[in-house]
Amino acid sequence: MTHLKDRITQHADRSEPLLQQTASIDSTAASDKELSKYRATVELCASLKLDAALPNGYAEHAAILFSAFFRHAEREVRIYSGQLYGGVFDSEEDVSKEAIKFLRKDKDCRLQIAISEDINPSEFMKKPFIAKILSEPDIKNKLSISNVFGKSSGNHFAVMDQTAYRYETSHQKKQAVANFGDPAQAEELYNKFESIVKQAPLMFPQSAPPCS
Numbered sequence: 001m002t003h004l005k006d007r008i009t010q011h012a013d014r015s016e017p018l019l020q021q022t023a024s025i026d027s028t029a030a031s032d033k034e035l036s037k038y039r040a041t042v043e044l045c046a047s048l049k050l051d052a053a054l055p056n057g058y059a060e061h062a063a064i065l066f067s068a069f070f071r072h073a074e075r076e077v078r079i080y081s082g083q084l085y086g087g088v089f090d091s092e093e094d095v096s097k098e099a100i101k102f103l104r105k106d107k108d109c110r111l112q113i114a115i116s117e118d119i120n121p122s123e124f125m126k127k128p129f130i131a132k133i134l135s136e137p138d139i140k141n142k143l144s145i146s147n148v149f150g151k152s153s154g155n156h157f158a159v160m161d162q163t164a165y166r167y168e169t170s171h172q173k174k175q176a177v178a179n180f181g182d183p184a185q186a187e188e189l190y191n192k193f194e195s196i197v198k199q200a201p202l203m204f205p206q207s208a209p210p211c212s
Helices: 004-014 017-023 032-048 059-072 095-105 128-134 183-197
Strands: 054-056 076-081 110-115 143-147 157-160 164-170 175-179 202-204
Touching (some): 032 059, 059 095, 059 157, 059 164, 095 110, 095 128, 110 183, 128 143, 157 183, 164 183
Antiparallel strands (some): 076 157, 143 202, 157 164, 164 175
């Protein structure tokens, strides 16, 4: 059976080469001009649900992609991350603004997060991305955060509505690939997230203490 990472990489290699080239950023710097080009390409792919690989080699790329996820999601975004890196989620891209708008889009919209690193829960809740969502009484209960530290679950990823995903191919090199039109792999990642959080303790919302 082919490994999930290999299948996603192979699929990326077969995707539309023009879009791959358009989405590429110069390896020496992510200038404002280049990021604008990347942002436009991401928006095109998301709007048309194109089956095209979008390389992700900078924190700015990830922020652009997550903003697009929240902007185009209809029901659910699932994120499996180490600790929600501030350079992505608390960047100038203002991912939290898009997340809040998404959660207000429909009564059934949900954001699920699984955290794999050994973090201090109270400090984690103070992260700007999380704190901004929790400060909104009408949507905060649409957020759930699971602590999956110690559970070996492979590469980090995010999935939107079982239709789009961002998959980290190399954590050390901060490299990932995204696709807005590959529902087969998106569904597999969606189900993988389900297995990761199964029976994992919730950081939020916390269960009510048992009655004495």
